[in-house]
Amino acid sequence: MNKALQSLYKEVILSRAKVPRYECKAPDLVPTVEAYNPLCGDKFYLYVSIEDGVFKELKFSGFGCSISKASTDVMCDALSHKTIQEGLLIIDTFLELIDDKSSVSPEQLTDSKELLAFAAARDFPERKTCANLGWEALRLHLQSL
Amino acid sequence: MNLESIKSQFPIFQQKTPVGKELVYLDNASTTQKPDCVIDAIADFYKFSNANAGRGVYWPATEVTGRVVDIRQRLAKFIGAARPEEVVFTHGVTDALNKLALAIFGGSQKREGQVLVSGMEHHSNFVPWQMAARHGSLPFKVIPLTDSGAIDMEAYAQLLKEPTSLVAVSAASNVTGIGNDISRLSQMAHNSGALLVVDASQAVAHQPIDVRQWDCDFMVFSGHKAYGPTGIGVLYGTYEVLVELNPLAYGGGMVQEVNESDTTFRMLPHRHEAGTLNLAGIVGLEAAIAFIEKQGIANIQAHENALYELLRKKLNEVSGVAILGRSSSLQCPVVSFTVEGVHPHDMATYLATEGISIRAGHHCAQPLMKHFGITACSRISLACYSSGQEIEQTVDQLKEAIAFFR
Incomplete structure (x- = not known):
């Protein structure tokens, strides 16, 4: 296996994609947000409960590649028990972290190993829409609240 | 058909990919490469x-x-x-x-x-x-x-x-x-x-x-x-x-x-x-x-049909691969498939880092995806410059990808 692949598919991503912690297989809940990539057909449903401006619980279901699934799973983790404002800042940080046009290095943006695992998406711009799928959808939703 | 001579007419194959590999181009259903005479x-x-x-x-x-x-x-x-x-x-x-x-x-x-x-x-x-x-x-x-x-x-x-x-x-x-x-x-x-x-x-x-x-x-x-x-x-x-x-x-x-x-x-x-x-x-x-x-459409057809059969045979030997559809005749050299436990985009990215271009997604055919009960699949599509060696190499790498992602 070559280095480029190793950098993109870090252990965090592979393990999160194989065994996501926040995926619910047969949800009875009504989805809060639909994250859909019309170019490839990947789709996640996000179930977000917010109480008093704080994320109480985040879950997701749906179909996507390793990167989109792992990043959505990490997002649920990163936002749990945060306020909406804190959540929006984390989302912005993550989106810049995977942005190949950013002049700020990923390490300057965060020290979270979970988030930094996706930094190699900068070298795979065609996979950016996988990495940001759940994040962009949730940001849009939060901004509309 | 002289495959070497045909391939030499396509300048894109005279260079290496950015990862230093020979380009194995298998997305011809999307667009074919261009020979010198066209350029x-x-x-x-x-x-x-x-x-x-x-x-x-x-x-x-x-x-x-x-x-x-x-x-x-x-x-x-x-x-x-x-x-x-x-x-x-x-x-x-x-x-x-x-x-x-x-x-x-x-x-x-x-x-x-x-x-x-x-x-x-x-x-x-x-x-x-x-x-x-x-x-x-x-x-x-x-x-x-x-x-x-x-x-x-x-x-x-x-x-x-x-x-x-x-x-x-x-x-x-x-x-x-x-x-x-x-x-x-x-x-x-x-x-x-x-x-x-x-x-x-x-x-x-x-x-x-x-x-x-x-x-x-x-x-x-x-x-x-x-x-x-x-x-x-x-x-x-x-x-x-x-x-x-x-x-x-x-x-x-x-x-x-x-x-x-x-x-x-x-x-x-x-x-x-x-x-x-x-x-x-x-x-x-x-x-x-x-x-x-100049190549002769009958010659192209015969060459591609042989490769198509080889591709199907090789893919069918891989555990977890399911090929979509088959009719008895009138085939074009396109094979789409799913791989159990591996998302098509992950597969395509893996192969891309080996210089192999296959396509992943719904291929602008969402009604057909729904017919097969899937969201996306991988697709290999051949052209007159495709070779048996490329098919062998692709299927070998596909097996490596399965081992990596599962």
């Missing part, structure tokens, strides 16, 4: 004979005008058309089908009867008809497919019992490669008084096209899927239908006389060709057709 023809056109066609009385305009006439004739022969006026230049299949749908259903000619498309269609041969039917308040129905992904001919016959204005089908699927018996589909459509439109995008580089044998009313293809440039395509229509059809577009070059109160239009094919043609594209398309004819 040179386009460059030479701009260098030595650029002018507009059908307008100027000076050289090089006269030369270009003559070339377009000659190329139209050559293309008519290539697709088996009776007359060169039946060949209309377009910007490609999507452009052609959108304009055609509007011309057939959008003008003053009111049509009656449902519009049928097959369940295997690319979105470009699906959505324009769906929208045209909606605007014309006509029923729009999808011809069901069998479990193997072929058109269900009994269901088609049943649907044709209702008044039908138009049937749109592809010559071959861009996902499964399954080919359709166009002559039979055409005969059944015509018996019901419907027009038949054929999208030959996937077929044109892989099998002979004979519009008179097919007896279709319209046929479209894009140059870029047949070793030609992007932005150029052909719309064939029978003279009788084209001459009655509302112009595909309006503008310069297609008018007879313009008055404040009305405009009259030129004869075929100019009636349907508004504005300056993609002349460099036309010249490039001619070079592409010449390239195909």
Whole structure:
């Protein structure tokens, strides 16, 4: 296996994609947000409960590649028990972290190993829409609240 | 066919990919690579004979005008058309089908009867008809497919019992490669008084096209899927239908006389060709057709069929691989598949880092994905420069990818 692949598919991503912690297989809940990539057909449903401006619980279901699934799973983790404002800042940080046009290095943006695992998406711009799928959808939703 | 000689004519293969690998290009259903003769023809056109066609009385305009006439004739022969006026230049299949749908259903000619498309269609041969039917308040129905992904001919016959204005089908699927018996589909459509439109995008580089044998009313293809440039395509229509059809577009070059109160239009094919043609594209398309004819379409077909069988055999040997669809004949060299536990995009990225280009996604055929109960799949599509060694290498890497992701 070559280095480029190793950098993109870090252990965090592979393990999160194989065994996501926040995926619910047969949800009875009504989805809060639909994250859909019309170019490839990947789709996640996000179930977000917010109480008093704080994320109480985040879950997701749906179909996507390793990167989109792992990043959505990490997002649920990163936002749990945060306020909406804190959540929006984390989302912005993550989106810049995977942005190949950013002049700020990923390490300057965060020290979270979970988030930094996706930094190699900068070298795979065609996979950016996988990495940001759940994040962009949730940001849009939060901004509309 | 001398594979080495063929591949040496494609400059893209003379370099390494950014990751230092040989390019194994297996996304030919999306677009084919371009041989030197096509690239040179386009460059030479701009260098030595650029002018507009059908307008100027000076050289090089006269030369270009003559070339377009000659190329139209050559293309008519290539697709088996009776007359060169039946060949209309377009910007490609999507452009052609959108304009055609509007011309057939959008003008003053009111049509009656449902519009049928097959369940295997690319979105470009699906959505324009769906929208045209909606605007014309006509029923729009999808011809069901069998479990193997072929058109269900009994269901088609049943649907044709209702008044039908138009049937749109592809010559071959861009996902499964399954080919359709166009002559039979055409005969059944015509018996019901419907027009038949054929999208030959996937077929044109892989099998002979004979519009008179097919007896279709319209046929479209894009140059870029047949070793030609992007932005150029052909719309064939029978003279009788084209001459009655509302112009595909309006503008310069297609008018007879313009008055404040009305405009009259030129004869075929100019009636349907508004504005300056993609002349460099036309010249490039001619070079592409010449390239195909030089190899011999029968030779290309035999070579690709052998590779297609090898690819299916090799994929079938891999645990967890499920190939979509299969019909007994009329296949184009396209194989799509799913891999248990591995998402198509992860597979495509893995192979890309080995210099292997395959496609992942829904391939602009969401109705077909739904038929197979999937969201996306991987696709390998071959061309005349593909080799058995490339197939072996790809399947070996595919096995490595499965081990990596599972």
